[in-house]
Amino acid sequence: MTDYFDELNCQPIPDAETEQHQLLLMVRFMQQNGFLDTNLERELSAPPASKEIVENLKERHVTKDDEKCTICLKPNDEPDENGVLNDLFKILPCSHEFHATCILPWLAKTNSCPLCRYEMKTDDKIYEEQKRFRQRQAQREEEIEMLHNSMFG
Incomplete structure (x- = not known):
């Protein structure tokens, strides 16, 4: 029986990068739900x-x-x-x-x-x-x- 990562052909996130990945997910959530204005284009x-x-x-x-x-x-x-x-x-x-x-x-x-x-x-x-x-x-x-x-x- 194959495991989850082999079946989907992806690699698990290394422990050293987990915190950064969590922060990116949080920023993406905030941006998609209107809590964060990421309009970096300067007016x-x-x-x-x-x-x-x-x-x-x-x-x-x-x-x-x-x-x-x-x-x-x-x-x-x-x-x-x-x-x-x-x-x-x-x-x-x-x-x-x-x-x-x-x-x-x-x-x-x-x-x-x-x-x-x-x-x-x-x-x-x-x-x-x-x-x-x-x-x-x-x-x-x-x-x-x-x-x-x-x-x-």
Whole structure:
């Protein structure tokens, strides 16, 4: 008659590793039952916008007919003889415009538009990879939902 380990073709845990195995079982139990948050993926705060993106932002002179900058709400100064003000507006990829003196410090801290939260590219490779992962995950969930709806109406 064969014994249990021979029949299942496995090896018993050596006595020296039993304690570690017990701890692993306990951690697995706690994780599966919601007692332990093992989300080791670090949630990163948004890094600054890419230097290349910031340097290549379109800009234009502020005119007296322009609306106020939504960051500083400063009224437009008196224009010169051509109707142009000394201030510059930086134009973000989402088409929102802000004074250069207002938006550049913002983009040095975060990579998004202060109005619509449009995210620009960053120089942080880890953040960019995490952003791509979240986009792929959202796309997979959408595809699964679409598949489920097509099968079950």
